[in-house]
Amino acid sequence: MAVTKSSEPLRIGLFVGREWSWPPAFIEEVNRRNQGVIAEYVKVGGTQMNEPCPYRVIVDRISHEVPYYRSYLKNAALQGVKVINDPFMWTADDKFFGASLAEQLGVKSPKTVVLPNRDYVPGIVKTESLRNLVYPMDWQAIVHYVGMPCVLKDAHGGGWRDVYIVNSMDDLIFRYNGSGLLTMIVQEFIEWDNYARLMCLGQNDIYVMKYDPKSRRYHEEHDFSPELHHRMVEDATKLVRAFGYDMNTVEFAIRDGIPYAIDFMNPAPDMDVNSLGRKHFDWMVTHMADMTIRLAKSNEGTADRYEWARVAEENKSSKTGKKAVAPKTEKAVAPKTEKAVAPKTKPAGDKKPPKTKSS
Ligand SMILES: Nc1ncnc2c1ncn2[C@@H]1O[C@H](COP(=O)(O)OP(=O)(O)O)[C@@H](O)[C@H]1O
Ligand SMILES: [Mg+2]
Numbered sequence: 001m002a003v004t005k006s007s008e009p010l011r012i013g014l015f016v017g018r019e020w021s022w023p024p025a026f027i028e029e030v031n032r033r034n035q036g037v038i039a040e041y042v043k044v045g046g047t048q049m050n051e052p053c054p055y056r057v058i059v060d061r062i063s064h065e066v067p068y069y070r071s072y073l074k075n076a077a078l079q080g081v082k083v084i085n086d087p088f089m090w091t092a093d094d095k096f097f098g099a100s101l102a103e104q105l106g107v108k109s110p111k112t113v114v115l116p117n118r119d120y121v122p123g124i125v126k127t128e129s130l131r132n133l134v135y136p137m138d139w140q141a142i143v144h145y146v147g148m149p150c151v152l153k154d155a156h157g158g159g160w161r162d163v164y165i166v167n168s169m170d171d172l173i174f175r176y177n178g179s180g181l182l183t184m185i186v187q188e189f190i191e192w193d194n195y196a197r198l199m200c201l202g203q204n205d206i207y208v209m210k211y212d213p214k215s216r217r218y219h220e221e222h223d224f225s226p227e228l229h230h231r232m233v234e235d236a237t238k239l240v241r242a243f244g245y246d247m248n249t250v251e252f253a254i255r256d257g258i259p260y261a262i263d264f265m266n267p268a269p270d271m272d273v274n275s276l277g278r279k280h281f282d283w284m285v286t287h288m289a290d291m292t293i294r295l296a297k298s299n300e301g302t303a304d305r306y307e308w309a310r311v312a313e314e315n316k317s318s319k320t321g322k323k324a325v326a327p328k329t330e331k332a333v334a335p336k337t338e339k340a341v342a343p344k345t346k347p348a349g350d351k352k353p354p355k356t357k358s359s
Helices: 022-032 067-078 087-092 095-104 139-146 169-177 226-243 278-297 307-320
Strands: 010-015 037-041 057-060 082-084 112-114 150-154 163-166 184-188 194-201 205-212 247-255 258-263 355-358
Touching: 010 022, 010 278, 022 037, 022 278, 037 278, 057 067, 057 278, 067 082, 067 087, 067 307, 082 278, 095 112, 095 184, 095 226, 112 139, 139 169, 139 184, 150 169, 163 169, 194 226, 194 278, 205 226, 205 278, 226 247, 226 258
Parallel strands: 010 037, 010 057, 057 082, 205 355
Antiparallel strands: 112 184, 150 163, 150 184, 194 205, 194 247, 247 258
C-alpha cells in the first residue's frame, strides 16, 4: 500500500515526456477539484529496492522510451501503487499476440502472420544458432493467407514507425530486408470506408471518435450508426479488460459495417490538443481526472493481477502469523484440456457497465 498518512492528501504522480498540453491541464483539473487528492510530476533519480512510493496512482506516459522509469514503476506496483498503464503488460504486449487474443475475444482482427527476424545480434551465428528456424520462408503461403496488398509492420511499434503498405511480393521482401532486428508482422490490408479511434479509460469509460488516418486528423463528430457504435464499444471494452489497460486508444478500420481492430495497444495515447482538437481534449482532461481520483481513493493496485504479489503477501503473513490477505481478484484457471474450464474470476456482471459517450 502506498505510504500516505490520513491527514495528507492522496497523491497522483505523472511521468511525462515532451508533451505540453495535456499534463499541465490534467494536473490543474485534479488540484482544482479539492477532493483530497493532488496531482504532480514525479521526480526520481536512482531507486532503492522496495523503496516506498508516495503515490497512490501514477500515470505513465513515457516509460516506453525511458526504461529506468519502467523499472521504477514495477517496484512502485510492488509497493501497492496503481500504475496507469500496467508496466508488466506494457512490457509484454505485441501486435501478434494482440491479434491472436482479439480473435479469441470475438473481436475481428485482420489476418496476421509473425515473421522470423531478418537480422540478429552479433552473437548469433546464422549457420549454428538458428537450428529451430525453417529457411527459406514460404513467402507464397504467407501472401496467400494475408492477401495483397498487405501491411508489414513492427510487432512492437507505435507512432506509425516501420509501417509499410505493400502492393507486391517484391515490395514486401524489399521492406522485410530492411527490418533489421525488429520483429515484423504481415497483416491483411483492410480497405476501410470509415475509421474510428476509441479512447478507453479505466476499462469502462469509452469515448468514440472518428479519425482519418490519411490526414491524421480527428473529426469533431462521428457518423457511425448506433449498431456500429455499440459493437465498437463492446469490442474495445473486451480488449482493454483483457489487457488490463486503463488508458488506451483502440483503432478500428471499418469495412462493410464491420470494425476490424487494427491497433489497440496504445498505452501512451495521443492526448495533444493540437491533434485532438479542443472538444476531445477537454474530454481527456476531465475523464482522466475522474478516473485517477476514483482510483486514488480506491484500494486497487496494479499488483492485484499478479501471482508474485500473492506469494509475497503469503510470505509477509507467515512472518507475522496473520492469515494471508485474500487476493482482490481470483486467479483465472487456464484450461488444461480442450474442454474450457470456467475461469474463477468474477462474472462480467460484477463490473460496472461501460459508460459510453459519443463525440
Ligand atoms: N491491417 C491494416 N489495414 C489497413 N490499414 C492499416 C493496417 N495496419 C495499419 N494500417 C494503417 O497504418 C496506420 C499505422 O498502423 P498501426 O498499426 O496503427 O501502427 P502504430 O502502432 O505505429 O500506430 C493505421 O492507423 C492504419 O491507417
Ligand atoms: Mg496506430
